[in-house]
Amino acid sequence: MAIIKYRQTALSQAATVIIIWKEYPNDFTMNKSDHRAGVLYIVATPIGNLGDISARALEVLKAVSLIAAEDTRHSRKLLAHYGIGTALQAVHEHNERNVTGRLLQKLSAGADIALISDAGTPLISDPGFHLVRSARQAGIRVVPVPGPSALIAALSVAGLPTDRFVFAGFLPVKQAARRQRLQGMVTEAATLVFYESSHRIVDCLADMATCLGGEREATLARELTKTFETVLTGSLGDLLECLQADSHQQKGEFVVMVQGAPPRDPAAIDTAAEQVLAVLLSELPLKQAAALAAKITGLSKNVLYEQGLKLKDKH
Ligand code: SAM
Numbered sequence: 001m002a003i004i005k006y007r008q009t010a011l012s013q014a015a016t017v018i019i020i021w022k023e024y025p026n027d028f029t030m031n032k033s034d035h036r037a038g039v040l041y042i043v044a045t046p047i048g049n050l051g052d053i054s055a056r057a058l059e060v061l062k063a064v065s066l067i068a069a070e071d072t073r074h075s076r077k078l079l080a081h082y083g084i085g086t087a088l089q090a091v092h093e094h095n096e097r098n099v100t101g102r103l104l105q106k107l108s109a110g111a112d113i114a115l116i117s118d119a120g121t122p123l124i125s126d127p128g129f130h131l132v133r134s135a136r137q138a139g140i141r142v143v144p145v146p147g148p149s150a151l152i153a154a155l156s157v158a159g160l161p162t163d164r165f166v167f168a169g170f171l172p173v174k175q176a177a178r179r180q181r182l183q184g185m186v187t188e189a190a191t192l193v194f195y196e197s198s199h200r201i202v203d204c205l206a207d208m209a210t211c212l213g214g215e216r217e218a219t220l221a222r223e224l225t226k227t228f229e230t231v232l233t234g235s236l237g238d239l240l241e242c243l244q245a246d247s248h249q250q251k252g253e254f255v256v257m258v259q260g261a262p263p264r265d266p267a268a269i270d271t272a273a274e275q276v277l278a279v280l281l282s283e284l285p286l287k288q289a290a291a292l293a294a295k296i297t298g299l300s301k302n303v304l305y306e307q308g309l310k311l312k313d314k315h
Pocket of ligand 1: 048123124126148149150223224226253254
């Protein structure tokens with residue numbers, strides 16, 4: 001394990017950062033001389049409205065030696081809007097692994113680099129994971145410059161519980177895999193948050209209604225911070241009907257948020273649990289069968305014992 005202390009840099013307010021990284025090589029000597037490795041800044045940019053960029057983000061984007069951007073043509077528009085002429089380098093999902101080595105060399109040589117994505121916060125359903133992980137493993141300081149992210153913006157206006165949420169990103173493209181993923185979330189009690197594009201929004205809502213239940217409350221946040229910003233709340237079934245009836249509502253970028261599963265009634269035994277109990281009862285004494293069934297189903301042992309008594313009476 002290595003513990004490395006960094007001095008304050010021009011762009012950072014933090015006086016000292018201590019990084020502990022178990023895999024760090026033992027022969028690291030950065031702080032033995034005056035040489036300072038560069039800093040990798042992870043900078044959030046707007047998700048639509050160009051005004052949604054922080055003063056600090058602009059300052060960092062101006063000051064760094066290089067901006068690593070998902071799509072340089074796209075980002076050039078944002079940078080031109082703010083009169084920023086910093087050099088750009090493309091870092092996207094297809095070349096991230098190849099360019100990481102070169103970026104780390106530049107950082108090690110003292111260059112500060114900013115990573116941005118097309119919109120929102122890099123690494124959130126966007127490239128950057130490999131670069132950030134490699135940089136941290138190499139002892140490079142990685143500094144967040146926080147700002148917009150569609151998932152947080154959407155949750156903040158959804159009116160659904162936000163004390164716990166599960167960010168599930170994009171669902172699989174193929175229907176069978178998508179349904180399987182959704183089935184795995186049926187009992188999740190936290191609010192579920194998904195990203196979706198216009199191509200699949202109707203199919204996704206239809207599969208959500210099928211797998212999670214058409215009556216579940218959900219909020220659809222479309223084109224946040226843009227001209228056609230729309231936030232709709234209703235049951236999954238209602239939202240599906242609404243989009244099917246109006247093709248305009250299918251356009252743009254979406255965050256879909258679905259209410260978590262209602263708390264399970266500890267006294268309720270579903271058919272599957274009853275089947276488990278019945279099988280165990282056919283082989284074991286009631287007390288043991290109830291205890292094992294409780295372990296398997298997560299239901300109360302006492303409730304299963306009572307149910308076991310009823311089953312025995314029936315036979
Ligand atoms: N890194 C971004 C972030 O922090 O939000 C997300 C990038 S991901 C490739 C793009 C997806 O984010 C879109 O398909 C959509 O689901 C969601 N998204 C991005 N901008 C949005 C907006 N203005 N309104 C609603 N959803 C948006």
